[in-house]
Amino acid sequence: MNVVYLIGIALALLFTLFGIIFNIGIHPGQSPMFTFSFSPDSLWNFVDLSSILIVVGGTLAVVIACYPKLAKSFPKHIKIMLRAQAFDPTIYVEQLVELAQIARKNGLLALEEKANEQTDPFFKQAIMLIVDANDPDRVRSILENDIEQTSARHQEVVAMYERGSNAAPAFGMIGTLIGLINMLKTLDGADMESLGPNMSVALITTFYGSFLAHVIFNPIAANLTARDEEEVLCRQIIVEGIMAIQSGENPKFLRERLMTFMNQKSREGGSGEDAQEGRRKKRGK
Template sequence: MDITTILGLVLGAGFIVWSILLGGQLGWYFDAPSVVVVVGGMFSGFLVAFPLKEVLNLGKIFGKTMKNNEFDIDQIITKIIELANVARREGLLALEEAVSEIKDDFLQKGVMLIVDGTDPELVKNILETEIENISARHSKGKSMMDTFGSLGPAFGMIGTLIGLVAMLQNLSDPSSIGPAMAVALITTFYGAILANLIFIPMAGKLALKSNEELLIRNVMIEGLLSIQAGENPRIIEEKLKVFLPPSVRKKVGTQEAKSDNG
């Protein structure tokens, strides 16, 4: 569970409610017609922008913002070094026994391609194509959140215009102008909150998670091709550690690799 997403939403909502209570009443900021215009308009615009099969995946997209990536890059590098040591001692065919212990489908596919004796260039092409497809799926999810983020303020403004038109129709009653103006502005308030507290930050979180996963996939490709080329595990370890920040590099590697270096 990615606690920062939930924490950010809770804190953001809390600070907004707190600021409202410091200067007024919470009830002033609730208006059912404004909710209908903004939320209903956003969802309607979303339906226009995306086909039904993508709309049905919306729950999964939200779920991804709440989850951490399944594997850390340092864990993946450690696993690749373990595989490199097995291949160096027992040969590439011995990696087939290690496949069942690999939880990641992408890494598992790469190992099987190597075990099957697939040409290195073909292995690289197959795995890079898989990465392109992963990136495309991630981009689609991010675009959904971006769409919501752009529709929120837009329908907030539409609701404000609707409220202003209604207010101008009743200018003969000066006492109704203030409350009517307040209601008209609430829709902009709703749209801005939904866009800037929820959907735009979620789009950014999805982009960050996508970049992290794609980096891990590229590390896998580099490691697998190095194993297939018969490179020394110590060399492979140093090549892959380049992808890590200096503070993490000392923690990576199998005990066997570390003893060899010693």
Template sequence: MALIPRKDLNSSTLVGIVTGMVLIILSVLLSAEEPGVFLNLPGLLIVIGGTIAATFISYPMKELRQVYRSFRVIWRHHDFPVDREIEEIVRVSILLGHGKLAAIEDAMARINNPFLRTGIQLVIDRIPTSDIDALLKWRIFKLRRQEWGEAQVFRSMATFAPAFGMAGTLLGLVNMLQAMDGADFKVIGLNLGIALTTTLYGIILANLLLKPVAIKLERRTEQRVMLMYMVLEGISMLGQKRSPSFIRETLNSFVAQYEDEIHSPSLEEIEERVEAETVEVPPPEREERR
């Protein structure tokens, strides 16, 4: 993994992983008379190797190539500049109201969000608002499905790891049963310890790394979806030639209302509520209320 600038480093990821590993190591050192018994290389190979093998069987290579990119995402701090996007939409609305298409083209060149640029370009090209809405919603759906699939890979791996940990435990128990013929309790205890540490490896790998990675990717997707729906609302009002002040206030209200939805575990709920509000409260009625 390439070095990440400190300002872009997501400290919570590093703190979480380091803290978890330190606590586990300290627990082993403080509780075990021989900490070396927790080092089980065959069990580690079974858990890691089996998890990777099962993942390759479950997913095509094209999807697995995205896993490395997704894993790098969790180490970076991602800002979602909602205020900046709102100001850019308002600026374009002002220029559009004065018919300054050339100035809009210059403003688009400074916009970093490709989703917003596409929407503004469609408005300038006088594409019907319904067609713009359908196209941009399709892009949101496509992005959500793609990133959900990347997170799902890690969730599947989190399911595989404990299962292979149990498989390693069964192998260790077989060795323990064979050692019982000699009635050597020291050998029996050693084999039992090796068997149980394999399950421990699977549980730690699943719950300290793989599941948290999946959750972090899903939360990032939720934030991006919320921002894209906000932009979609702004593009829709641009196409309807709403006033800049109305656009600003509406988008600020949108962000305030859906800020808590970032923490919701269901992306489908966000989409359903946005679509319901679009139907129940048309833009003309909201403008009259203001």
């Protein structure tokens, strides 16, 4: 579970509600310096059904119109975003080093059994390509093309949420303009004391649009981008590892080369036999 995302969204909601319900005043030179008031009824000032329909309905309509095939996959995207890190590069490095050791002792054909054990279809495909004795250039071309096409599909999904992030404030402004036009149309002979409440209703749609864009759509797009980067990194490691195995590279040198794909902290935690054994025990629990 992506706990950090949930904590961030919860804090955003909490601080927003705190700002609406609570009022803290600062009065330098006076005693008491701080004044604190609690008014839960203020929440009703931010509830307007018409504004919700304009912003939420309009934004979703634009997203569906721009991405009709992807819009039906909202639940799938949320599930991907909420899951914990599914692609751990250190685990792939270990597996590739193990495959290199097997290939060096028993040949490439001995890797077929390991390929059938893989749950990652890309990893399985990569192993089978060298087991079938394909040309190295062809193997690299097939795998790199797979990575590019997969990343392109992921970026299209991210673009859908970025479109929603751009559309939400726009519909917030549209709702505000609608409210202002209606208010000005009835201004002649109206009670001047009602101008304040009418103006606040007109501005609620701007609040909804900004909230929807920066608390809902933007975090989803950012998290899906991070998931794509994790998957691409692991697949690049697989490609380099598979090509090295096919060329008969030394397993120890292979480990050091694949570790260069990760940051320094991951390298320090992922190099050495003791660290490898510790990760195996952790996976076995």
